[in-house]
Amino acid sequence: MTFRRGIFTALAVTTTTGLLLTACSSHDEGDVDATQNTSLNITTPSGAKITMPTEPQNALGFYSTDFDLLLTLGIDTADTQPIRDGVDQFPDFFPVDADRDLTTYPSYPDYDLEATASAEPDFILNCLGFKDDLDERLQAIAPTYTFDSFADEDWRDSAEKVASDLDRTDQWQE
CATH class of the missing domain: 3.40.50.1980 (Nitrogenase molybdenum iron protein domain)
Known part of the structure; x- marks a missing residue:
């Protein structure tokens, strides 16, 4: 049971990290700078x-x-x-x-x-x-x-x- 919990926790952390990185990388800084300048x-x-x-x-x-x-x-x-x-x-x-x-x-x-x-x-x-x-x-x-x-x-x-x-x-x- 502990082994399954460890795998589940690792999978959840990896998925969450991947989603956060994808969300951050899709933000286009160029548009922000262009409108601000x-x-x-x-x-x-x-x-x-x-x-x-x-x-x-x-x-x-x-x-x-x-x-x-x-x-x-x-x-x-x-x-x-x-x-x-x-x-x-x-x-x-x-x-x-x-x-x-x-x-x-x-x-x-x-x-x-x-x-x-x-x-x-x-x-x-x-x-x-x-x-x-x-x-x-x-x-x-x-x-x-x-x-x-x-x-x-x-x-x-x-x-x-x-x-x-x-x-x-x-x-x-x-």
């Missing part, structure tokens, strides 16, 4: 609390250097981008794919917020942090990271801070 919560240098996609698909650089920084950081950008009034293309050294059909609209020094909204950005990078109420107006269009790249600091320091805040330090260091 779809957005990034940031407090911008302007003090706004934003939730932006970790991988924007239609980002807009509100000033020319913002567009350059988005490209440098490997962020997918909208096919329509603002540019300084009187300029019809970005400088040749910007890392823009030559085959890309990029449309521009003038938005500096006069802001065309209607054209900005029409581009349907999912994220806006704005270095014109010194302009009163611009951040608030852009936040109404899409999550906006506003900073002042024209402050008295080295532009590389502010760009590095943007990269760090957007979790793009590796792309900045390339």
